[in-house]
Amino acid sequence: MSDEATEDDASVIVIGGGPAGLSTALLTAKNGLETTVFDTDETWMHKAHLFNYLGIGSVGGSEFMATARQQVDDFGADRRQSEEVTAVSEAGDGFAVETEDGEYEADFVVLATGANRDIADDLGVAFAEDGTVDVGIEMETSLAGVYATGAMVRAEEWQAAIAVGDGAAAALNILSSVRGEHYHDFDVPADAERVFGDHLSE
Numbered sequence: 001m002s003d004e005a006t007e008d009d010a011s012v013i014v015i016g017g018g019p020a021g022l023s024t025a026l027l028t029a030k031n032g033l034e035t036t037v038f039d040t041d042e043t044w045m046h047k048a049h050l051f052n053y054l055g056i057g058s059v060g061g062s063e064f065m066a067t068a069r070q071q072v073d074d075f076g077a078d079r080r081q082s083e084e085v086t087a088v089s090e091a092g093d094g095f096a097v098e099t100e101d102g103e104y105e106a107d108f109v110v111l112a113t114g115a116n117r118d119i120a121d122d123l124g125v126a127f128a129e130d131g132t133v134d135v136g137i138e139m140e141t142s143l144a145g146v147y148a149t150g151a152m153v154r155a156e157e158w159q160a161a162i163a164v165g166d167g168a169a170a171a172l173n174i175l176s177s178v179r180g181e182h183y184h185d186f187d188v189p190a191d192a193e194r195v196f197g198d199h200l201s202e
């Protein structure tokens with residue numbers, strides 16, 4: 001990551017807009033980081049129906065994605081749907097991301113391309129013996145500033161709840177890195193009252 005990145009100007013590019021990538025984007029955008037998401041809409045969620053996502057009784061995968069996308073958009077992320085990332089490289093203190101439509105730069109890159117690990121491979125990050133991208137609980141790869149989340153970091157434990165957790169962990173670690181201290185994204189009932197006001201049920 002850029003040594004100069006501060007909470008006022010740090011930027012994050014998320015590659016992949018499934019549950020993992022959107023979870024990262026939600027938290028980084030909500031907390032003021034410039035956040036761009038590129039996604040080609042081939043998320044497995046379009047094939048799924050969730051009965052096993054804690055706190056949700058039953059929801060179609062595409063319906064889940066529609067809500068997640070709206071939530072991320074509402075927090076101010078720049079979600080570039082249908083724009084495929086073709087290459088990522090180190091550039092100065094950060095990263096350059098090429099798509100079919102242009103070139104972008106960011107202090108942090110979060111890989112969230114599902115089970116497709118091609119970009120991670122091209123970047124040269126370390127892989128584990130089982131062929132997954134090697135990360136710790138911070139979700140940071142062997143290349144500082146590049147995170148990997150979701151299906152690419154697990155051999156078979158592919159669940160939406162796990163992907164969302166991975167994405168959130170990456171975001172909080174990025175926020176902690178930018179702020180220079182451990183960061184929590186905690187809201188309390190008064191925050192809901194302030195944001196949603198009259199829309200809250202009694």
Ligand SMILES: Cc1cc2nc3c(=O)[nH]c(=O)nc-3n(C[C@H](O)[C@H](O)[C@H](O)COP(=O)(O)OP(=O)(O)OC[C@H]3O[C@@H](n4cnc5c(N)ncnc54)[C@H](O)[C@@H]3O)c2cc1C
Pocket residue numbers: 015016017018019020021038039040041042043044045047048049050051052053083084085086112113114115116149150151152158159160161163
């Ligand atoms: C049939 C089926 C049923 C399932 N049922 C359940 C279930 O009941 N409960 C459950 O918890 N999980 C279920 N899953 C698993 C769940 O869908 C996955 O765990 C989850 O989608 C993984 O999230 P992810 O964000 O890691 O990857 P994905 O959801 O696969 O998202 C990756 C995204 O990255 C995009 N992408 C890839 N490369 C690029 C690129 N170069 N540029 C831009 N975008 C790119 C893709 O288009 C995609 O949208 C099911 C999966 C399948 C296939």
